[in-house]
Amino acid sequence: MRQSVRAAAAISVLALLAAGCGTKSAAGGGGSSSPSPKSGASAFTACMVTDTGGIDDRSFNASSWQGVQQAEGNGITGKYLQSTSPSDYTPNINQFLGQKCGIIVTVGFLMGDATQTAAKGHPSQKFAIVDFTYPKPLKNVDALLFNTVQDGFLGGYLAAGMSKTHKVATFGGQKLPTVTIYMDGFWDGVQYYNAKHHTNVKVLGWNEKTQNGNFTGDFTNQSKGQQLTQTFISEGADIVFPVAGNVGLGAAKAVQQADQSGQNVNMLWVDTDGCVSAPQYCKYFISSVTKGIQTAVKTAVTAAHNGSFKGGNYVGTLTNGGVGLAPFHDFASKVPASLKAELNQVKTGIENGSIKTATKSPV
Amino acid sequence: MKLELRGITKRFGSLVANDHIDLTVAPGQIHALLGENGAGKTTLMNVLYGLTRPDEGEILLDGQAREFRSPADAIGAGIGMVHQHFMLVPVFTVTENVTLGVERTRWPGLLDRRRARREVRELSQRYGLNVNPDAYVENLPVGVQQRVEIIKALLREANVLILDEPTAVLTPGETEDLFRIMRELKAGGRSIIFISHKLREVQAIADTITVIRRGSVVGQRPPTATGSELASLMVGRPVELRVHKEPARPGAVVLDADGLTVPDDQGNPAVKDLSLQVHAGEIVGIAGVQGNGQTELCEALVGLRPVGAGRLRLDGDDISRQTTRQRLAGGMGYIPEDRTEDGLVGDFPVADNIILDVYHRAPYARGIALDLGQVDSTAVSRVSEFDIRTTSVQAPTSTLSGGNQQKVILAREIGRDLRVLVASQPTRGLDVGSIEFVHRRIVEQRDQGVAVLIISSELDEIYALADRIAVMYEGRITGIRPPTVPVAELGLLMTGADGGPAGEPAGTEAPAGTEAQQLYVPQPAEQEAPPAPPGDGHD
Amino acid sequence: MTEQGGVGGSAPRASTDPGGTEPGRPPFGKVIIQAIIQGNSVVVTVAAFAAAIVIGGLLIAFTDPVVLHAWSQFTAAPGNAFAQAWDSAAGAYAAMFEGAIINPHTVASALQYNSISAAFQTGSVSAIFDPLSETAVNATPLIFAGLSVALAFRAGLFNIGGTSQFIGGALLATWLGFGVPLPLVLHAIVVLIGAFAGGAAIGWVVGALKAWTGAHEVIVTIMLNYVMIYLLSWLLGTSAMQRPGRADLITPFIDGNAQLPHLAGPSLRINASFLIALAAAAGVWWLLQRSTIGFEFRSVGANPRAARTAGMSVTGSWVLVMTIAGGLAGLAASAVVQGTDHTLTFQSYGTYGIDAITVALLGRARPLGTVLAALLFGALHAGGVAMQGLTQTPVDIVTVIQALIVMFIAAPPLVRAMFRLRGARAAGPEQALAKGWNG
Structure with missing residues (x-):
């Protein structure tokens, strides 16, 4: 029994190896670490980590992603990583830290700790976090909160x-x-x-x-x-x-x-x-x-791209248009x-x- | 109708269940098929009944070759089968059951109950079946249910009737009734294939006896053949049919049940105010038709079922409230009725089953650590001591033949120092060789001063082993008799009658002395499948 | 096997199979699970994995817009369509491999340094081992939780309650971690014990309810999952557990003393919890194979009636095994709280409790098998992060692959048919006997 499971594991590793080797020959070419056709060498990438709700939650993850997408173009591309549990936050952020992202956007207050640790460890990396604020503002994090x-x-x-x-x-x-x-x-x-x-x-x-x-x-x-x-x-x-x-x-x-x-x-x-x-x-x-998560995220991404990124806490209010009532539509x-x-x-x-x-x- | 089987061969993998079997059943003949469990009787009948396709060979009816792809084909050709396990719907009436699938209808598709009932009554009268067409099956005794099955086959115009171990579930009286019916059917021109491993019954009813061993026909004998001859044919070697035992020398009372009442799973008393004493050095056999509280009694004795009222003493100590483990530690050995369900963990190696109830004690355990070396060496010595045929002590117990499985249990239970041994159906489903072995060991225990209680629905076994016979009916002991008691008297006690001293011989000979009575061949564990290829048990 | 009554039964069907040595008729669900755990050969497991990888690859390829576009031009450039599909799937799997086992680029960049010490100082060496570290970190809670399910299953119980036991362990461990100041080493041990005890308490409840009231453990564990999830949410909102200054449901960080040490420097997340998990697996193996308690567990699991007849306490075994199983699931919380997150949120229980069932089934309810299955799932998960990060293939594909593996293993006839394997069951009794899976 034991031998059999060991063999199974060994063969599965082989399978993964085969997949890995296969790419080399098939994807071929430049040997870029990223086979994604979207990412060019000089492009500014806005990398977003969702929380467990995922990209289709019709809520803050979705809004944040829309913000990233609105910022796309003019040399900005967006990508995201979905967390399936809170334990994914750190590895997901780490994954993007290894990918030379222009800005890493983390979504949700639950990622506050992980984002803070990453930001302190990588002072030159720009971050934005949605729905969270730090008592002591961090210079490389745009903390976006909405009143x-x-x-x-x-x-x-x-x-x-x-x-x-x-x-x-x-x-x-x-x-x-x-x-x-x-x-x-x-x-x-x-x-x-x-x-x-x-x-x-x-x-x-x-x-x-x-x-x-x-x-x-x-x-x-x-x-x-x-x-x-x-x-x-x-x-x-x-x-x-x-x-x-x-x-x-x-x-x-x-x-x-x-x-x-x-x-x-x-x-x-x-x-x-x-x-x-x-x-x-x-x-x-x-x-x-x-x-206005969308707008705030879009602003943060654009700012990181064009050099106007400041960091610190941003609070969306009625005054700055960060929060507000939508139009009445049928009830006008x-x-x-x-x-x-x-x-x-x-x-x-x-x-x-x-x-x-x-x-x-x-x- | 003349039935011929020619060269029937059926293989399951490399196991040849039927090896070129030829069999001819003449019209109006009762043809007995005699063989041990796993000899291939049932497979042959399944081929005949269309449940299994043969790999080779052909079936001829009145000289015409026929092919049965399903039981429906076989039934259509006039072959009926009464299985050991009845195929009846308990909540339907007799008429509804027998017409199920061949419903009598009248325009425009309505059930013609009156016609169906009339037909059932006619059949019942013609063959003396004595079945009420309107009774609900669940209310009928087993013997009558069997007759319902026979009516079912007759209603489908069966000319050849296959009866598969029909007496396994019957009392002696019911067996007599069945034989009478079989003779009536024969007189009516129908052929009967009677499958059995009980020599005495085969000798009593058959016109011709065909003996099957390991998938092949090994001989055909008239019913006048001696039991020894038939048994030797069956087993393939000369068989010792007697248990050699000295007269018992009973000692003090060891096991004492005093006014024991035991509830069943529904809370109804299954054992009622039962008192019984078993002395050191004697074997008490409990006879009775299954389902009369024997199972519950056993479970209560071992502590698997709480005692409702009364006392249970072992060497004078009240053990009524003790756990099973305490009782086992106190010197009780238990051979359960259902060895695969209660006696063994089939997936476990033989070695583990040999220590299944002593694993927690020295020398097998130190603290909570098992001493596998000790377990192994004990197992090896028990395997040779008890002649357990297994490839190794690490082989899964489920791969052993039934006889060897029973020996594993025996090795475990007798391997301890016992005060009392409770053995329920200890030889059910075993081959003759294993039965000899088990019986010898049980008698050995008796002679060492162990109090032995045997529960068996097999009268032959009770006669062979018991020093005193207690008959159980509906949770009560209806009588305790010496082993010289005639079968007829036991039969009466088994139906609850207050059997006085053996008055009328009732057509059944008294057992003592006659050879037939000393023959005991097991009742199969189940009609289906041998537990292992037949070679396993005795080569 | 009783003959009394004599009505019903299925004699003719069973009698056609002379090799059928199986007694009685255990419940259907148990049959299925037994089949998964015992009935599969290595070949089936490997074939199931391969099939899942292939189908996963097709899914990856044909949800990729680039591939879909190439296929819409199939008649014009059929070669391109296939090439694009291959690139898409192979690229995703390559990224997965880089994230789970080793990334050639990190090796290459470490080799650029001309001295080993320089390579170490820049972190290039640890970067090489980062994928393996991630695999181990992801696998750790699954090993614990998988062992929990496997152990309970060997005693015949189906522990769906990994989630509730995880939460029980997590709550006690976290509270001990931040609320009770203790010196180095001791603190970590106390918290570890707390994690075990917290989970064990919940497991005990399940075992006790089953033993004393006959409540089915599947129902009880599922219900307790709900109870514990809501209890967690509620407790994290109380002043006893909530981190000061935070309004959301999160506890303070546990003390540095209570955290489990990293095994390979701060930049790799692999920590002592992984070793504890391996030790736990060895411990479970010893318990099952070498102790009287495990002997009882296995007897009760394989044939409770025979176990009872042999004088074992079936109910006692249930309580004990669920207590230990709960403790193991609690240790999964230790892996998360003490090993990586150092805090507890209302979502920390993740899907470990459910994944553990898959892991245990895949590992055939054997300790070593469970470890290997957990490592496989850990690798798939770690690889999934890289795969999504690099190729934007949805990480859900990992879940799909995991599900497919289990599905194929649960349907051996299907796999056999697909790969034209002759099933052991279809062969004669000799083969069935020779198979011998007694582990």
Whole structure:
């Protein structure tokens, strides 16, 4: 038995060897270490490491990759490596460190440690990290964070103003700071609306004060989002704000079903403009509470390419356009002009600091 | 209808299961096929019944060559088979069962139950089968279920009926009934192929006896042939058919069951208020039809099944609450009924099975470390002591023949110093040579002062070994008799009757003294397949 | 094998096979797994690997847009179409080889230095060994978790609960790692023991529930996986476990003292955990083959009824084997927490628990086989990173190849048919007996 397994292993190594040798003769030519036809010798490569969500998560990995792709051209090419578990972060970054990347973009706060270690070990390598910030800014890392409590606040105000039932709901994928910061803002926005209009719009699914609420447990299981949203609807909520990536599609399905059965239920999308990323449900999206990952990543990549890279922490806000509400699309005519005007006032208030947006999540 | 098999050969790999077998069954004849397990009887019948295609040879019906690609072909040609394991649906009635597949219908496709029931009743009456067409099969005794199978074959107009080890599951009384039915069928012009390894039955019912050994026909004899002659043909050498044993010299009570009640898996009592004592130096045999609580009794004795009520004592100590390991350590040896399921780990080497219940003790273990050298040397010596035929002590036990597997268990259990040996069906499925060996060893234990309890549904074995015979019926001991008791009386006890002293001989001769009664040949473990190529056991 | 009742049964079918020595009818699932573990020859394993590599290569080639474009021009330039497909697959596998075993370019660049010391100082030498180091690092948790599954399987239990046991070990180990200051060496050992104990506790729960209530271990382990995943998320959010200053679910770094030392300098990630894993494999082998406990485990696994009849405590074996198996899965967490990551996040459990099943099956539930299978998977994973990094072939292809290997091994008749091998089972009883897989 033992001999057999050993033989199996030996032969598998041979197979790999054969594959390796095969390339030499087949790929032939320059003997470049990279057989990829895309990478030229002098090209600037933007290398991105996704977290475990992968490139198609319709969330920050996807947005970051879109940012890299938008930066492509003019001598910039992009490539990515997908992490399948947190243990992949370091080897994936190491892999790119060995490839002379112009900039290494890491996506997600979970890669904070690995990125920091790599950045300190390779001071001449430029990095950007999405959704994270360092207490002591690093010179060779663009740390890109988004103060989504601000547009979450606008979303909450909008939802409170649009709700007929005086009940709105939100839920998250997992209880993570990048998730709860939206929910904090949403909750605050509703409370601000209540204070201003002497109404009593209730928020289901989250409480900023207690930091307790509803989470589906992951960012992939749509049926859980659908289930939770149905619960909220049956409890009287008529606007739902899922902060859960792909799980939000489940929420949209529940909203669609409610709409088809005659209920008037709508929702807010998160991260990206829902009418672009999930157009099939556009007619239910009052607006989307977005963060400008794409733009920020694109800016970081371009800056690294043209020499204007500074490093340090960047915080996306309403003021610098890093966060904000998406266009109303189908609801452009349904949102009252007065509410639109109020939203503008609130926005100005947040920008000049006269309206405080509280959050326990780091900004 | 005259049935002829000519030159039937069937190989499985390099094993020749049937080697140019010729067999002719005349109309209205009961033709017995006698042979040990693995001799090739079942394979031959499977060829005849279309379950297996022969590699060579042909089947002729009334002189016409026929080819059976499936049982359906065979049935169509008028051949019926009653398997050892019945193919009945328990929750259907007799009529439903026998018409399954040949449903009697009337326009427009409805089941014609009345006609079906009438046909069953007619067949039942004509051959004295005595079966109620409307009874549910699950409520019928095994003997009646077998008759249902016969009706099934008759309804399909079988002219040749194959009965595969039909008496294996029957009580002596039921066997008598079956023989009566077979004679009726014969009188009705049907041929019967009767497969068996029981000499006495074959002699009692057959018109012609064909003996098969290792896939070949080794002889044909009239039923008047002596048992010794038939047995020698079967085995291929002169056979010692008697167990030589001195009269028992019983000592003190060793194993004492006192008012034992044991629940089965469903919690119903399978052993009911059973009291039995086994003395040092005697063999007590428990006779009875299977399924009357023997299995549960064994398991309770060894500690595999909790005792519901009553006491179990070993040398006066209450062991009712002891674990199996404690009981084994206390001097109990156990040969389980189902050796491959309960007695051996088939994937393990012979050596490991020889120490399966002592591996944790010195000298095989030091702390938790196994002393493989010790295990090996013990195994080697046991293998030679018990004449276990194996290529090496490291060979997987499942590759051994049934007899050798049983010897492994025997080597393990008898290898320890025993106070009491519980042996359940100790020779089931074994060849004659192995049976001799096992019996000799068991008697040897008795003579060394071990209390021996044998549980067997094989009456021959009980007669051969027991110093006292206890009959078990529905969880109770219905009587304890000396080994001179007539079969008829045991048969009555086995059906629960309060058999008084042997009153009427009931057509069955008293066993003592007659040679036929001393013949004991095993009941097969299963109708299927020998556990190993037949050569293994005795070459 | 009982004859009572006499209804039902499948005598005629079985009787056509004179070599059929197998008694009884074990449950179907167990039959399949037994078949995977025992029924395959080396040839089948190798053939399965080769088949998986070929199909993986086709997938690589025909998901590559360059290749697809070349094939759309097939009639114009058929040679080019084949060449492109070959280049694509071969290039991907070459990159995989460079990432998993050795990269010729690192050798070449190390040879440029005219003194050995210079080559060492610049790190060129360690760069040569980086792929092997990565393979070992990737394999380490799989060895532990694979041993966990293999050990449990030898006792007849199917441990799907690697994830929950990993988390149990990880939680205790990490907490001991950052929360309890201890001196060098001792700290690492205490944390290591903690990892084992944490996993063992979860394993014990499974074994105890099975032994005392009869709950099926597959159900229990799957449910416990959920319980532990949510417990992990919750605990990482509490002040006891959460890293100060972080709002996301991550613990503080464990002390330097608690970390396992690198084996070949700081630039290579290979660390002492790999050696511990090899030692664990040797330990499991000893336990199974040379100890009374392992004898019991194997007896219970191979034939629980015979084990019970021989006086062994089947339920006791279940509890003990699950405890040890859980501890081994907990050690997989040590490989991650003490060996590489030095911290714990809500996702650290990765897919080790599931991959471990594959590894153990591929390794035929034998310790050495498990190590080799884990190394193979580690190599595939390490190679997958290089493959995606260099050729942008999706890393998912590695998962596909792993799955294909297992699929082919699980379907020996298919593999035999593909390669026209004559199955041992189809041959006569002599061959079946001569085969002899008693390991």
